Amino acid sequence: MFLLKKVGEIKDPVHGYIHFTEIEKSIIDLAPFQRLRRIKQLAVAELTYPGAVHSRFLHSIGVMHVSGLIGNHLLEKGYISKDEVQELRLAGLLHDVGHGPFSHVYEDILDKYSNLTHEDLSQRIIRETEIGDILEKHGYSKRKISELAVGKLEKNKKFLNQVIAGHFSSDIMDYLLRDSYFAGVEYGKIDLFRLIESLDLVGNDIAADYSGAFGVLESYIIARIEMFNVVYFHRAVRAANIMISRCMDFAHEKLGLYPLKSLEDFLQLDDYKVLVGLESLKNEKEEKLSKSYKIFSDLKERRLxxxxxxxxxxxxxxxxxxxxxxxxxxxxxxxxxxxxxxxxxxxxxxxxxxxxxxxxxxxERKRSEILVYRKTPEGIITQKIKDISPLLATLSExxxxxxxxxxxxxxxxxxxxxxxxxxxxxxxxxxxx
Missing domain, CATH: 3.30.70 (Alpha-Beta Plaits)
Structure with missing residues (x-):
């Protein structure tokens, strides 16, 4: 049930109709957010999975929606307020606004030449662009939303960070379902509503009730592993993404990818600009630029x-x-x-x-630390998921x-x-x- 005042809806192939509020509509319509339409979620994975052409824009809308579902669940349990549900939705909406061309591929450039991450850029965009103005106009702190969007809220109720960036995050739940759907594989399918219903607070952490949803929890973690093996780290997917990464690296200055002169310059970057820039390297004689074009030419013809x-x-x-x-x-x-x-x-x-x-x-090192709980007459018993599942204990190696x-x-x-x-x-x- 949608508890906030809706002003419209979006038809999403994964979640169905997604409602949005006035402030969400105002942010979605802004140029920094519309830019995400021009950034593919899985870079050039479409060369292996032709349907995988979905954008960061659509994923961000989905994360907003799932953040709201988790928020409503926490609201019903009395842990948060209605305003905090809206804050979670806004944080989910904006969590990826700092992604560069070809999503995580641009992270290779940032990692090599700077100490920045897309999370750092997300925070700056939320605070320093018209997005921050919209937030403040509607009575929300742009600093708080920028911190929550990357899971770094430092005030009380730190469990709110885990809704966006924890083991049971809206981000993970959406990308498993969405990437699986568009890639045309079954491995990322999870029981979203049963999983959310199993969540509760243990101290200041979000944990899942394994007594009532053990199979759902196992399936959720296995889905992450299977999607990694079959999609994200698939040999041909990685080959294509490695190639576009090398193209961008060898021509990073020519393409304006780095150094970044200003936040405004960064916001002009998207997949299309990089592709046009790479095409323009055809007659370049400089060694790195020539190599960039050679790799790009091979990529276009799927010579991976x-x-x-x-x-x-x-x-x-x-x-x-x-x-x-x-x-x-x-x-x-x-x-x-x-x-x-x-x-x-x-x-x-x-x-x-x-x-x-x-x-x-x-x-990851902390996967085995996923917190689960069981209610008993003596109270709540918490355990690490690896301790109750032989299968996950093996997989956590x-x-x-x-x-x-x-x-x-x-x-x-x-x-x-x-x-x-x-x-x-x-x-x-x-x-x-």
Whole structure:
């Protein structure tokens, strides 16, 4: 049931009719938010899943809606006010307003050249553009909404952050359903309403009732893992996203991607501007720009980089931690592979699950810390989900996939070098950092 005063509705293929309030309509109609129509949710995943052409705009509307559903549930339990339901919806609406071209792919640029994230940019956009003016006009604090939108609200009721950025967040719930729907796969389907109904507060944290919704909880976590394996870290999806990332990196100054002169300049960036900019590089002679155009040309004709070497590691070690967390180490190893194979290392990529351009990594350290509860005559008993599910206890072990990509014509050379350098069984056995 929609408890706020609605002024209109949007027909969404995932959630059906989504109602919106006057303040939400005012923000949706602003240029900084309309820009999200021109940014694809899954970058160039459409080259593998042709239906995956949905935008950040649609996802943001969906997160607003799911934030409202969770908010209404908390309101009915007496934990929050009606105004706080509206604040949650606004935070959900604006949580991704700072995304750059091709969504998480732009995070690779920010990660390499700055200390910024799209969350930092979201906060600035909320506070420094007309979005903030609309919020203040309607009596809402732009600072509070900017903090809540990225899960960093520092005042009381910190559990509100978890609605937007926790284990049971509106963001996760929407992208699982939405990305699954548009990719045309079944793996992300979850029982949204049963999951929300299972949520309650334990202290200042949102937890789920495993006694009444155990199967729903298992399915929810497994959905994240399956979507990661089948969509987000699919070999061909990653190949295409790696290629657009390299294109953007090699031409980042020419395309105006970085350095950012002003927030206004950032708000002019979208997928279309990058594509037009890359097309304009056709006759460039400078080495990096020429490489950018070559990779872009291959991408347009779906001549994708190929995975030449892959290893699945079931337990973290010092090597893997360094490889995952340090771009400089990945670059060093790419150069070593290139030297051994006699190939330009600009066409060799070591891909790991936690590079910024991977939309979600379910293999995270805190997944096993997901809080669940059970009501008993003696009171509420809380546990970590890994302690009550043998399946999830197994899945919560670290599983990391390391891949090496290169151009199709160099595939055999790189395979031989990788096997010589790293061995056939485990990359971590042969390299010490």
């Amino acid at each position: 980089f190929k995975s030449t070497y892959e290893v699945v590691i079931h337990q973290r070690n010092n090597f893997l931690t360094n490889l995952i967390n340090k771009q400089s180490i990945r670059k060093k190893i790419e150069s070593e592979i290139g030297d051994e194979a006699g190939i330009d290392s600009d066409y060799i990529v070591i891909d790991v699950p936690q590079v910024p351009s991977v939309p979600v990594n379910p293999i 670290f599983i990391d996939i390391v891949r090496v990509y290169t151009l199709p014509e160099h595939r055999d050379k790189v395979i031989r070098v990788c096997e010589r350098l790293f061995g056939r069984k485990s990359i971590s056995e042969k390299i010490s950092m």
